[in-house]
Each structure stands twice: as C-alpha cells, then as structure tokens.
Amino acid sequence: MSEEDHHFESKADAGASKTFPQQAGTVRKNGYIVIKGRPCKVVEVSTSKTGKHGHAKCHFVGIDIFTGKKVEDIVPSSHNCDIPHVNRTDYQLIDISEDGFVSLLTESGNTKDDLRLPTDDVLLTQIKSGFAEGKDLIVTVMSAMGEEQICALKDIGPK
C-alpha cells in the first residue's frame, strides 16, 4: 500500500492543508471525518445527550476510505473535529506493470508511475480484467492525508 511511500505526501497535497476543523454538529452522513487519525466516510451519525440536562454529543460511525475498516467516535456536538481534504483525480490508464504499479496519463500529458495497485484480489481483478479486455479505462484516484488509492473505474469505450 502506498502509505509507506512517504514521498507521495508532498506530491499529492502540494501546499494544501490535509485537514480542516468543522463543528461536529454539522458533519453529516456521507461526509468525511478524521477518526483516530484516519480519513473516514461517515456512514452513520446519531446524537445523544450527556446526562439528562447536558449538552448534545455526536456519535459517528465511519469507514476508513482506504482500508475499509469501521471506526467510531463520540464528540460533543459543539466541538470541532477534523475533516480531511479528500481529492479525486481522473487519469487515463496506460499500463499495468508486472511489479504492481500502474502507469497513468495526467491531464498535462505527463505520466504518473508511482501508484501501486491494490493488494486485495477482488479489486485487483476488477482493474486488471478491464484492462486486459482492451478497454479504454479512466481511473479515479482518491487522495487524502498523504495517501492515495484507485477508487473508481470508468470504461470509455474500446481502445
């Protein structure tokens, strides 16, 4: 996985902050949130009170957008929590190399060769089979907090 490759970090988010503060009460389902240092997609928000006459707190259930692991957090709803800056970029897929890297064509015409293929077999076959069928594939690469990963494929017709 790309998280060990530290040099991506500066490249992926050149100059931009990795996270932004936002009031917990405004974080909604389907939004993003940082839980335990990981960028997550919020799949469930519920509120409860601390004690009968206390203040509201938000209970978040998030899924790590890279590892798919489920994490939970409770934050007083008037407090701030960190929201990751999640970016997505489309590239055309040029090649899949033997050593588990893909070669991508950027908008400016350069190539990007430092993105690893996913290690999970199912995802791997999804990408590889599409490529092997000779389709013209656009891959969407999601990046956040210094990590990046292919998150979607789009078939734009035969090559």
Added chain:
Amino acid sequence: MQGFSDGGADLGQLQTTMRNIEVACTSIQMHINPAAAEATILSLSQSPQPYMACRFILENSQVPNARFQAAAAIRDAAIREWSSLSTEERRSLISFCLCFVMQHASSPEGYVLAKVSSVAAQLMKRGWLDFTEAEKETFFYQVNQAILGAHGIDVQFIGVNFLESLVSEFSPSTSSAMGLPREFHEQCRTSLELNYLKMFYCWARDAALSVTNKIIEPNAVIPEVKVCTAALRLMLQILNWEFRNDTTSMKAGIDVFSAGVRHDNGSSKRSECVLVQPGPAWFDVLISSGHVSWLLGLYAALRQKFSREEPYFLLWIDPPDVVSKAIEEGKSESEMLDGCRALLSIATATTPFVFDQLLKAIRPCGTLSLLSTLMCEVVKVLMTNNTDEETWSWEARDILLDTWTILLVPTDGSGGDALLPPEGKHAAANLFSMIVESELKVASASVTNDDGDSDYLQASISAMDERLSSYALIARAAIDVTIPLLTRLFSERFARLHQGRGIIDPTETLEELYSLLLITGHVLADEGEGETPLVPTAIKTHFADIAEAEKHPVVVLSGSIIRFAEQSMDPEVRATVFSPRLMEAVIWFLARWSHTYLMPLEETNCLSNDYQQHHSVNSKKALLSFFGEHNQGQVVLDIIVRISVMTLVSYPGEKDLQGLTCHHLLHTLVRRKTICYQLVSLESWRNLANAFTNEKSLFLLSSANQRSLAQTLVLSASGLRNSETANQYVKGLMAHMTTYLVELSNRSDLKSVAHQPDIIMSVSCLLERLRGAASAAGPRRQRAMYEIGISVMNPVLHLLEVYKDESAVVYLLLKFIVDWVDGQISYLESRETAAVIDFCMRLLQLYSSHNIGKISISLSSTLLSEAKTEKYKDLRALLQLLSSLCSKDLVDFSSDSVEAAGINISQVVFFGLHIVTPLISLELLKYPKLCHDYFSLLSHILEVYPETLAQLNSEAFVHIIGTLDFGLHHQDLEVVDMCLGALKALAAYNYREICAGKTGLVSAGLGNLPEGIFSRFLRSLLQLLLFEDYSPDLVSAAADALLPLILCEQGLYQKLGNELIERQTNPALKSRLANALHSLTSSNHLSSRLDRVNYQRFRKNLNSFLNWQNKRNGWFRFLWSFLNFSMHLEALLLVV
C-alpha cells in the same frame, strides 16, 4: 391407488374401504410408511362422491382417527363438488353431520365430534346463500332444541359447540378457504350478523343461565360446567365479532370478558381489551336484560366455590385503599383488574351522568367518585414503587385512564366536552392533582436513575401522548380548579429555581418543569393534526365570571410560562437554568400554545357575534383577544421570535432543539396569514433574516434545519402587501447565495479549492437553503425564485462537473433542481419553459456522462452499498425531475401554450428517459421506490403520448418494450398494473390508427424483433393469465389490455387459440375449451369497438373464462409449456 367412489357400493366394498382407512390411520400413528398411508387417506377425500363410504366409516369404525379422517373427507369432497350436488344431497350431508354429533354427544372422543360439527358448519356456510330461510330454520330448530337442554347436558354442549364453529366460520378472520370469491364470505358474514348473531347470543345466554344454579350449588365438579363454559365462550366470541353493519353507533364499546383473548393483533390499546361494536340494536340484550349482574354474581359465586378465598363482594375494587393494600400484600390482583375492566365496560355503554348515578342507590357517593378514589389509589401505588416493570398498577392505571377517556371524550362530534355533575368535577380535580403529583415525583426521581442517554422530547411526547391527552381530558373536566393548580405548581418551581440558583443542583426542578410543560401544553391546547386547532370548549365556556382579561386563569398561566421562557434570553440564566432539554420543552410548548392562542382566527368571529347573549361570551372574548393582534399578540410574537433566534444561535450543535425551533415553532408561525402580517413588520424577524444572510453562526445549523429555515423565511413573505414587495423580499434573502455560487463557479482555481472541506460545507449549506426556498415558491413569490434559479443554472452545471465524485453535493444539486422545477414549471411561459427544459437535458446528459459505465472500487462492502444507495437516490431525483416536466402538459398557468413554442413535452420526457434508463440497472430496480417511480413515469407517458413511441429510434424503442415486458412479470402488483395500463394505451392507439387506415405502431422501430410488439405482448399476456400465478386484482387491468391486443392481432389470437384446442386430446374437453374461447370473444355482445361498455363486457367475459379455466389449470399448464417450447424453437429458427 384405488378410488373410493360410492358407485354401486355394497357392504363388502364399504367395509374394505373402512379397513383401508383404519389401517392407514393406525400406521400414521405408529409411523409405519406414513407416505403411503397419507396417500390412502387423500384418495378417499379426492375420489368423487365418497359420502357413502365416509358415513359408513363414521358410523361403524372403532378407530376414532378414521372417523376423523372420514369427516374431513366429507368436507373436502363436498366443498369441491358442491355445485354438482343436488339440493337434497346437500341438505342430507348437513343433517347427517348434525344428527351424528347429537347422537354421539356423549362420545369420549371430543375431537371427532368437534371435527364433524365444524364440517357441518362449513357445509352450512357453503350453502348459506342457496338455502331457503325455511331450510335454515329446520336446521336451527334442531340446534335450538339441543341448546335449550331438551336432550340432556351433552347434547346441549354439542349444540353450543356447533354454533361456535358456525360463528367462527362466518367471521372472515377465522373462516376456512372454500375457493370462492371474497364477496361470498362477505355476504355470509353480513347475513349472519344481521339475522342470526343476536339470536345465537340469546341462546347461549339462556343455556348458561339454565345451568347456573346447579353450578353455584356447592357440590363437586358437575358436567353442567362444561355447558356453561362453552356458552360463555360463544358469547365472548359473538361479542368479539367485527360488527360492520351499523353506521349509527358512535360509541365504541369495550368488551369486559375478553382479557387476553385478543384477535386484533397490532392494535395498540393500552389496556388488554378488545373493542366490540355491536351497536344500539344490541342494547336491550346486552345492557337491559340484567344478565351483567347475573354474570357478576356467577363470578363471585365461582370464586367462592372453587378457590375458597374471601370474595370481594359487590365489586372487587371497593373500598379502593383496602383493595390496593391487600394486593400489595400479596393478594391476587386479577379481581381488581376485572373490576376495573367492568367499570370500563360500563363507561362505554353509558353517559357520564348515568355512569355516576349507577351506584347512588346503594352508596352515598357516585361512581365517578369511586373511579377517582380508585385511580388515586392506583397512582399512589405507582408512586411508591416506581419500577420499569409492568406491574398490576400499570395495567390498572391504563384501564382506568381508558375509562376516563371514554367517559370524557365528546361523543356528539360537535367538539363539546362532556359535562360532569359537580361531584364528578370534584373527583376529576382530585384525581388530576394526584396525577400531576405522581408525574412530578416520577420526573424528579428519573434524574437519579439516569443511565447516560436520556430520551428525546419527540420520543417522550409520542410515548406519553395518549396518556397526556387522557390527563388533559381529566383536567378539562374540572378546568376551574386545574388551571390555577398548574399555575401554582409552575410558580413554586420558578421560585425554587430563582432562590436556589448557583446553590442547589436544579436538575430535579428542571425535570419537573419539563413534565409540567408537557402536561400543561396538552391541557391548554389540542394538537392541530394539520388543521388549525380551536381553543378547547371547556376553556372557552368556563371562567364566566372573569371579565378582566389579565385575570383570566388561562392568561395568567400562559403569561407566567412565557415570562419564564423569556428569561432564557439572559446568558447567565440560560447557562444555569435553560438546559437544552428544558428548552426543547419550552419551544414545544410555545409552538403548541401559539398555534391555538396567538392571534387566533376565532378572535374576529367572536367579536362580530355581538348578538350572542350567553354569559360566558365576555370571558371568552377577553381570552381570545388578549393575545390577539391588537392587544398583547405582537409583544408575545416578538418574544417568541427572539427566543427562536436565540436557540438557533446560542445552542451550538443542539440539533434536536434547533430542529424543534425550525420545523415546529417557526413553521407554526408562518402557517397563519395573520401572524405573517405581523412577522414581516417585526424588528426581531428582520434580525433573523439578516442573521440568515450574513451571520456565520447560522451556517452551522444542520442541513434539514437550514432548509426549513430558508423555507420559513420565504413563506413569511406572504405577509407582505403585494407580490412586488414579496419578490423583492425573497430576492434580498437569497442574494447572498446566488452571488456566492456564481463567484465560486467562476473562480479559475475552482478545481483545486472546491474539494476543501470548508468550501464543500458552504456549498452544501447554500444548496440546502436554495432548496428550502425553492420548495416554498408560491404564486406570489414565483418570479423571484425563477430569477434566482436562472442565475444559478450555469454554476449548477459547473459544480456538477467539479463535484462529480462528491455524491453528497451531487445529490443536493439534483434535489435543488428537482424542487425548483417542480415549483416553477406550471407558471412558466413557453420561452422560459424551453430554457428550463434545455437546462434539464444538459443536466441529465452531464450526470449520465459522469456515471455511465462507472464502477466504484472499495475494500469496504458498506461503502459499496452506500455508493449504490446514493446512485439510487440520484436516479430517483432525476425521475422526479422528468415527472415534473411531464406535469407541464397537465397543469399550466402560463398565458401561452408550450406547443406554440414548438416544445413537445412528450419527446422531451422520452429523451430524458433515454438518458436516464441506461443508468438504471436491474440491481437498482430492486429499490421499490425507484422501481415504482420508474414504472409510473414510463406508463404515464405511454398512456398519455402513445404516438411518441413511433418516433423513437429502434434502440430506445426496444429498450422501452423490454422494460414493459420486465414490468409485466414483476412481483409488485402496482408495477404490473401500471404496465398493463401502458399496454392497453399502446394497443388501443395502434388499433385506432389501423382502423383509420394508418400504419400504427407496428411498423415503428421494429429493429431486430422477430415479430411485432403486439404479437409478443399478446402471447406473454395470455401466458400470464392462463398459466402463471397472478393476483385476482389484476384481472380487470389485464382484460383492458388484452382486448385491444386481440383486436390488433386477431390472426395470431386465432392461431394461438386453435393450437390450444388442437393439442387437447380429450374430445369432451376439446369442445368445452373451444366453447370457452369462443365465448370469451363473442358473448355479452362484445363488439370490436374500444369504448367503455365494450371494455366492461370483455372484463366480464374474461372473468368467466378464467373461472372456467382455473379448474382445468393443471392440464393446461402442461399443454402450454409444450406449445411454448415449440414456439421458442420457431423463433430461434427465425433468428438463426
């Protein structure tokens, strides 16, 4: 397997049959080759006319199970062959069964008797509509004689038992299937209910009465008990009958005898009682005949006899304190609960006044006092051992509360509250103060047993709502006492908070106030349930002697609560006293209260009714006008608005509180025009609007609240004088949003900044607001909203491009457009319509280009399924958009028609569907809502614009036809129904075109289909009707589609019919099938026109054809699969 037909049966044969069955029964019991044994038994019931054999077995067999099976066989065979049996045969079967049970009444095998008795009941029902009254009389005479006890106890029991089976057969919920339409069961039910039920009840009662004396004698157990039990069971069953044929009875009854025997699952009555509604015709039987007292006497006597306990004579609830103490000390509570139920049932049958008088003869005080004392005792017990377990006191409280509700709910429909005698009022006042005391105690105690997460206001209100409204009824019965009581309780707590501030922990007091606010809200005002609630009658008619408005107790109470609420504006007080939870109750109260009292509609009516000389008019007028627009109304409104703004700004992150403020309180305010007039001129309302456009803090509201606030603000524009100022006002409110979105979308670095969380948040926020405003567009504000929408069209497309991977934003964009188009489309002039349609198509294409062929990749199955759900929601929004566009043809307020501008709505919608359809996968159609929307849109446009189908290209055409075919075989009835509707429209259109000498749809876009679309649908519809399982509800719709299809494809229809007939090998069946098919298209003077009359005739024809055909179904199925196979072969050959 040999049959058991009677044909020429001799004794030997009968004996063989009997032995076979006996052996089969025994072997089933011993698990020896059960399959073969079952087959033997089955063959008996399936053989034609097995009655003789069955009778023989019943009369002669020594094996009870064989007799049981024989009875079952009679039932099955007779139900199957009923129509072919002669009247004489039918009668003799029933009377055989009846005589059999009577003769063998003392037989020890009760289950055989019960079975035979139930067979008799079922056959009786089967023939119910055929038998003459005289025939029925004969049967019932026999039964009545039995029940009267003429033939001894056993026969008496059997008679009652038979009636029980009969009643349960006739009650729809317990009847057995007979393969007949529902109408049959309904007719039987009605007939029994009107003509026999009461008679049965009297018989049962008399039977029970006749044995009572013997039962009460202190002998050992005697057989009469059996009769009495059965009779009581029958009476109970009859009382549980779902009475329908009585529209005059208003008062719902509650059955006392039925605790625990609930047939109505799912009804949420608090006490375990079953509602019965026998209606006034039953009054003489149920109430006047005095048998209630007999039943009570019997009950007491039975207790005495069997349990040898000290009986609680008269009523098991008197004196209440002793009783409750006894129960607490371990005595059984069931008598007490039965006593409560007795009170409840008496209450259902009487008016409050009569109810109160009931006990006057034997006791110094009335029943109401007793009820009140009793309930006070129960409440006391509840207070002392406050647990979460449902104890007897809970149950007793619920039953007694129901009793009060039944007594106090106005029955005349005029909304007038029931009047109680003075003593009763006193009782109600006592009880209410006890209830409040107990609720307060529960509230303050709940603070200590808090387990972290507490319940929410909405949840606690709805859980308590029924109880709270009963409390309110009780309080209103003694309103002159209870209002001052509430005022006192409030002021005590206010004072306590004030004195103890900073010194004592206020939590208990806060919780008490919370409870008091809920109770008082219910006492003072009703829930509008969508209507404008009026001031409760009790409050309007009482307090006659109070002329000065300020001293009116309701004004005093309301005033003190409002003043208390106002203190929340002080930050220091807010921090110590107004916890979010208390504030929720305050907001809830203010919303409920202002809906009724603030600038009431009645005010004007009341003032104009000067001729009304009633002495209470003055005080009523004083109350109504006090919070009116010319009096304190404006001041109070200002306070309420300021409090609302404060909750939005000063309680950051308290979504529930803010939600209540936005959805409940503010919405209530802008719903009434009188209030809107005042609102727009209020400084505080302008401040709110200002804060909305400028202040960062309001951006922190949750999305739903954001939307609701925008909607509320726009709605308040209806208080402005003319539409020009209203439009100006709306523009002013929204300007900041459009400016922001336009500027953002024009930024050169949009792509890089757009995904910053803060930008996403602002964009979402503004879109929510736009959406809220769009949904509030009325005729007066439509212009402003139109311009706002037009100005953000391009930004919307830009943002859709940039945020194509940010599903949450995409959905918001789509929803805004959906709501905006929905609100605008009917007002737009043709040129504007063209622009909007063009925009919508661009939006659809853009969305489609982003999503078509896209696959999400993720390790998490949750995220993948979330992605699917998001897709579904988007698509549903797009379909809604198309539906809105479609509506332009139906509802159009513009000055010119759209056709004038060359717009063809149907083409637009077809085109839109063409874009959207590829995105809808079969997987996504599993979402029922999406599926439903999709098919309703599709069938709508096919029904309204069948001609457009001809203009589609072949790909789109094939796709739509394929979709219809898919829909025809869907499980969802409504989907199939919609598809049939579409099919009817298409075929009818085609037929008319052809008749008019045009080409119709046949030539259109056939593409690579091997046959015409109508041939294909004719075949698949016939297949569905003849050989597949479908709901009978669909037959009419199917007939409507089938008729034009047959007319379109007469040749094919003939061919299919002939093939069916040809493959029939049995010559008799062959001719019958030919006849049936022939009469399908020719009987009832069916012609070849497509008008209403003809459709109706065909429906009838199809129904009778299907009824005939159902019987032959098994054989047909085989034939058809064969036929189909050969057709598939043909089709395959064609394609190859």
